[in-house]
Amino acid sequence: MVLEKLGDSLKSTLQKIARAVFVDDKLINELVKDIQRALLQADVNVQLVFDLTNNIKERIKKEETPPGLTKKEHLINIVYETLVDFLGKEQYKIDIKEKPFKIMLVGLFGSGKTTSAGKLAKYFAKRGNKVALLGLDIHRPAAMEQIEQIAKQANVPVFMDKKEKNPIKIYNNYKNELSKFDIVIIDTAGRDALSKELIEEIENLNDEIRPNENFLVISADIGQAAQRQAEQFHKSCSITGVIVSKMDGTARGGGALTACSVAQAPIVFIGVGEKIDDLEHFNPKGFVGRILGMGDLEALLEKAKEAIKVEDAEDLGKKFLKGEFNLLDLYEQMAAMKSMGSLKKLVEMIPGFSSLHLPKEMLDVQEGKLEKWKIAMQSMTKEELEDPDVMSNERLERISKGSGVQISAIRELIKQYRQSKKMVKLFKGSKGDMGKIMKKFGGQLPGNFKM
Numbered sequence: 306m307v308l309e310k311l312g313d314s315l316k317s318t319l320q321k322i323a324r325a326v327f328v329d330d331k332l333i334n335e336l337v338k339d340i341q342r343a344l345l346q347a348d349v350n351v352q353l354v355f356d357l358t359n360n361i362k363e364r365i366k367k368e369e370t371p372p373g374l375t376k377k378e379h380l381i382n383i384v385y386e387t388l389v390d391f392l393g394k395e396q397y398k399i400d401i402k403e404k405p406f407k408i409m410l411v412g413l414f415g416s417g418k419t420t421s422a423g424k425l426a427k428y429f430a431k432r433g434n435k436v437a438l439l440g441l442d443i444h445r446p447a448a449m450e451q452i453e454q455i456a457k458q459a460n461v462p463v464f465m466d467k468k469e470k471n472p473i474k475i476y477n478n479y480k481n482e483l484s485k486f487d488i489v490i491i492d493t494a495g496r497d498a499l500s501k502e503l504i505e506e507i508e509n510l511n512d513e514i515r516p517n518e519n520f521l522v523i524s525a526d527i528g529q530a531a532q533r534q535a536e537q538f539h540k541s542c543s544i545t546g547v548i549v550s551k552m553d554g555t556a557r558g559g560g561a562l563t564a565c566s567v568a569q570a571p572i573v574f575i576g577v578g579e580k581i582d583d584l585e586h587f588n589p590k591g592f593v594g595r596i597l598g599m600g601d602l603e604a605l606l607e608k609a610k611e612a613i614k615v616e617d618a619e620d621l622g623k624k625f626l627k628g629e630f631n632l633l634d635l636y637e638q639m640a641a642m643k644s645m646g647s648l649k650k651l652v653e654m655i656p657g658f659s660s661l662h663l664p665k666e667m668l669d670v671q672e673g674k675l676e677k678w679k680i681a682m683q684s685m686t687k688e689e690l691e692d693p694d695v696m697s698n699e700r701l702e703r704i705s706k707g708s709g710v711q712i713s714a715i716r717e718l719i720k721q722y723r724q725s726k727k728m729v730k731l732f733k734g735s736k737g738d739m740g741k742i743m744k745k746f747g748g749q750l751p752g753n754f755k756m
Contacts, residue, residue: 311559312596314343319381319597328376333365340384347559348528353391361387385593392562392589397546397571399518401434405489407514411507411542412522413534414495417550419448421522421576422492423455424584425548428574430461434487439479440465441472441510442494452492458581472506473513491516499534504541511542519544520573523565525551525558532564539570546573549587553578632682632690632722677710678718684708693722 318339325332337358344354361383370379408425410418422438430436438456440463442448449467456463464479472493483489493510496503511519521544523531531549538544547565552558552575565572572587682690684707689695696719705712 311343311347314346315340315384315597318343319384322377322380325377328380333362333380336380336384337362344559349559349563350529350532353563357387357391385597388593388597389589391566392592393566393571393587394589396586396588396590397573399573401488401517403517405437405483405486406518407489407491407516408518408520409491409493409510409514409516410520410522410548411493411538411544412495413499414445414497416495416522416524417576418442418495418522419451419455419492421548421550421574421584422452422490423459423581424576425490425574426456426461426488427459427581428584428586429488429490430459435485436461436488436490437483437486438463439476439483439489439491441475442492443470443472443475444494448492448494455581472510476510476514499537499541507542518546520546520548521570522548522550523561525549525561525575528560529564531561532568535565535568535570539568544570546571548572548574548576550576552576553583632685632693632718674714674717677714678721681705681708681710681715681718684710693719 318336321339322328322332322336340361341354341358344357345351364383364387365380368379368383370376374382410422410425412418419442426436426438436459438452438459438461440449440452442452449465452463452465464475464482466475466478469475469478476491491510491514493507494503519542521535521538521542523534525531527534535544535547547570549558549561549565549572552561562572562575575585575587575592577583577585681704684704689700689704701712701715704710704715
């Protein structure tokens with residue numbers, strides 16, 4: 306998970322509030338200290354941490370609890386709103402009005418510009434845009450080869466010239482061809498530091514290309530140093546937004562995120578993994594909701610739309626409610642889930658699920674099962690897929706030999722299918738009351754922080 310340690314610390318802080326009998330000064334002081342400790346460990350600037358926690362204390366003291374909320378719920382809401390404000394309040398909107406819509410990426414050497422260019426291209430292409438990459442990094446060895454490989458992964462065309470050493474000439478040579486595209490992502494050269502030569506090159510490109518967006522790419526592992534970088538680039542190159550790359554697996558990501566916000570440079574995207582699809586349109590509300598364990602439904606729905614057509618989802622939903630779905634439908638559902646990303650990332654987005662503290666090992670095993678089940682289904686006949694109840698020991702042995710999947714795993718798939726059918730019957734019998742359903746299954750429904 307992005308900023309996993311920060312998320313775990315803040316979630317345990319909120320659980321402390323939920324378990325408390327009274328909201329008094331002692332609880333508030335403990336809450337503030339816990340938040341300070343969590344943010345400092347995530348490499349957030351000390352002064353920023355104190356400003357934020359002082360704001361929380363001030364709001365708690367001055368604000369009356371709104372009707373319909375308990376004091377504890379209001380306290381949690383204050384923490385949530387303060388963190389959202391801290392990270393930029395609203396999601397940055399990219400308004401594509403003219404074509405080609407030009408997005409130029411700038412940044413220092415090693416910040417992840419070329420990789421981010423490919424991820425951006427894939428992001429916009431998946432949303433129905435005709436996208437092209439333009440390689441203008443003429444200084445770094447093998448830069449053109451890298452963007453060529455990235456373009457293949459994103460499945461978009463790339464325009465470049467490995468011999469030309471003037472980036473403006475490269476752009477002008479392809480200007481007419483680029484006009485045929487909806488969006489053009491432009492990768493530029495970087496330097497070890499924000500030097501006079503780098504600023505001059507970017508300003509010249511900016512004057513010639515006139516990009517609609519100037520995005521600064523900053524690596525999350527530089528932590529608080531992101532603030533100085535963002536301010537300098539903003540002043541020199543008029544950046545319109547920031548992409549924070551390498552957000553996965555770094556404790557310093559909190560420093561980079563907050564530093565960018567303070568520098569008046571809105572965070573537009575964050576890189577959350579190494580794969581070409583691992584780019585998220587940054588939404589402060591959803592991001593804070595996720596690290597607090599409240600989920601991020603908007604991001605989840607966006608991933609779902611990418612993975613499965615609306616009409617297919619509606620058809621599958623109708624079959625599910627009627628109890629008519631079969632293994633073919635289950636197969637399609639699993640394929641859609643796989644294309645949405647890892648189960649670990651999906652669980653983070655579902656409200657309440659992160660509070661279950663599902664072990665990583667369990668989620669990894671579950672992903673492995675999905676892959677085996679898909680392989681086993683590919684060795685089944687149409688009759689077996691449409692009516693799994695016909696399965697006999699002989700059929701199971703044949704499927705196992707044909708797919709290389711153990712019989713026990715295939716039995717588990719059939720069991721999963723039957724449990725799904727049972728769930729449908731319970732759903733219909735309970736008239737949609739999920740609390741009743743979970744009780745029948747002997748479990749509890751994960752909820753938000755309700756007291």
